[in-house]
Amino acid sequence: MSAxxxxxxxxxxxxxxxxxxxxxxxxxxxxxGKFLGPSGKYGYLGVEIFFVISGFVIPWSLYRSGYTAxxxxxxxxxRNLRLYPPYLASIGxxxxxxxxxxxxxxxxxxxxxxxRDLLLHFAYLNDIVHVPWIxxxxxxxxxxxxxxxxxxxxxxxxxSRSKLARFAITVAMLLAYYxxxxxxxxxxxxPIFLIxxxxxQWRAGIIERREMLGLIAVMAVAMLRISGWLVxxxxxxxxxxxxxxxxxxxxxxxxxxxSYSLYLLHLPxxxxxxxxxxxxxxxxxxxxxxxxxxxxxxxxxxxxLYQLVEKPSQELxxxxxxxxxxxxxxxESQPVPAIAAAGD
Numbered sequence: 001m002s003a004x005x006x007x008x009x010x011x012x013x014x015x016x017x018x019x020x021x022x023x024x025x026x027x028x029x030x031x032x033g034k035f036l037g038p039s040g041k042y043g044y045l046g047v048e049i050f051f052v053i054s055g056f057v058i059p060w061s062l063y064r065s066g067y068t069a070x071x072x073x074x075x076x077x078x079r080n081l082r083l084y085p086p087y088l089a090s091i092g093x094x095x096x097x098x099x100x101x102x103x104x105x106x107x108x109x110x111x112x113x114x115x116r117d118l119l120l121h122f123a124y125l126n127d128i129v130h131v132p133w134i135x136x137x138x139x140x141x142x143x144x145x146x147x148x149x150x151x152x153x154x155x156x157x158x159x160s161r162s163k164l165a166r167f168a169i170t171v172a173m174l175l176a177y178y179x180x181x182x183x184x185x186x187x188x189x190x191p192i193f194l195i196x197x198x199x200x201q202w203r204a205g206i207i208e209r210r211e212m213l214g215l216i217a218v219m220a221v222a223m224l225r226i227s228g229w230l231v232x233x234x235x236x237x238x239x240x241x242x243x244x245x246x247x248x249x250x251x252x253x254x255x256x257x258x259s260y261s262l263y264l265l266h267l268p269x270x271x272x273x274x275x276x277x278x279x280x281x282x283x284x285x286x287x288x289x290x291x292x293x294x295x296x297x298x299x300x301x302x303x304x305l306y307q308l309v310e311k312p313s314q315e316l317x318x319x320x321x322x323x324x325x326x327x328x329x330x331x332e333s334q335p336v337p338a339i340a341a342a343g344d
Contacts, residue, residue: 009203009242010247010248010253011241011242011246011248012053012056012057012242012256013253013256013259014247014248014249014252014253014256015049015053015238015241015242015256016049016050016053016256017252017256017259018046019047019049019050019259020046020255020259020262020263020266021046021255021262021295022040022042022045022046022049023043023044023047023137023263023266024043024262024263024270024294024295024298025039025040025043025295026040026042026043026046027040027043027267027270027271028270028271028274028291028294028295029291032287032291033287036287036291042230045230045231045234047140048189048192048234048235048238049235049238050140050144050263051143051144051147051189051193052192052193052195052196052235052238053196053238053242054144054147054193055147055192055193055195055196055197055199055200056196056197056199056200057196058147059151059155059159059196059197059200060200060203060204062151063159063204065321065322066322067155067322068322068323069153069155069156070323071322071323072152072153074320074322074323075152075322076148076149077320078320079145079148079317081313081317081320082313082314082316083141083144083260083313084313085310085313086260086261086264086306086310087138087141087264088122089305090135090264090268090305091118091121091134093265093268093301094134094135094268095111095113096268097271097272098110098111098134098268101272101275101276102268102271102272102275105276105279106275111134113134117131117134121133121134121138124138124141124142124145126139126142127139127142127184128184135264135268136267137263137264137266137267139184142184143184143185143186143189146186147186147189147193150186151193151197154173157169158200158201159204159206160206161206166206170194173187173190173191173194174190174222177190177191177222177226178226188226188227191219191222191223191227191235192219192223192227192231192235194219195216195219195235195236195238195239196239196242198215198216198219198239199212199216199239199242199243202243203243212243216236216239216240219232219235219236220235220236255299257306258299258302258303258305258306258310259302260306260310261301261302261303261305261310262298262299262302264302265298265301265302265305266294266295266298266302269294269297269298270294270297270298271294273293273294273297273298274293274294277290278290
């Protein structure tokens with residue numbers, strides 16, 4: 001195994017923590033005046049950070065686990081066991097918060113959910129049939145699931161030692177990006193995921209550094225016409241940090257561990273707390289304090305969900321092995337992160 005595969009990638013947890021907090025802050029301060037509002041204007045780009053991370057983490061974990069195409073079903077089972085229980089728990093929490101806190105607090109209609117609505121949520125199909133999500137962040141989970149479905153099939157080509165095979169699958173993904181424009185399908189985000197894939201290929205010793213940098217540059221240029229300039233400005237540094245940064249911080253690690261749960265809960269918990277406290281007469285400075293309390297409350301709830309649901313789910317997922325013997329993990333390697341919301 002190459003030297004790159006032996007390095008601990010501590011920066012991933014820091015990136016996950018930053019991305020989840022950026023998205024949460026962006027939601028909390030939206031429309032809050034000329035100072036607070038702009039501070040979260042680009043928080044939504046945390047989703048792109050999650051997508052780059054997933055582009056790297058999923059093939060990296062498959063590589064280390066000795067994955068082959070025959071393991072496709074088991075791979076999907078592992079991902080669902082890892083991510084599905086916290087997602088289901090967050091649906092219940094979101095419904096309770098929306099109907100018993102937010103609706104009376106802001107005098108808005110309660111959410112009426114049918115069995116069909118729940119089934120669509122369970123299958124991540126809301127956008128396909130144009131049914132609103134209970135929690136707006138769930139659309140990114142649907143895109144992540146589509147990435148899992150795709151990368152599990154494409155992995156043998158993405159991890160191939162054949163330049164022709166890697167070139168063919170990369171071109172096919174770019175063609176899909178240029179021909180399928182709907183932003184609720186994974187094809188719209190493939191260049192972002194591919195940045196992570198190229199970092200994986202370099203760390204696995206499949207390509208050299210110069211090729212990785214060149215391919216990342218091609219993705220940046222490819223995104224300009226459709227995705228604009230902000231997306232590559234965020235995606236490219238994220239990929240380079242995963243490739244080269246040795247940053248690691250205990251606090252960032254802890255927040256990174258709960259980032260998936262934080263992403264799922266920040267709207268129902270954070271907005272509920274902010275809304276309740278906002279009933280107290282306040283000045284502009286107090287509003288910023290409310291947002292900070294909302295973040296803290298969301299993190300507290302995320303820690304509880306992580307301990308009670310997400311961590312046991314992660315352990316259950318990890319207990320399932322692929323048919324072939326996994327590559328021997330290095331002692332210093334960190335556990336594979338969950339998502340991106342974004343999640344992985």
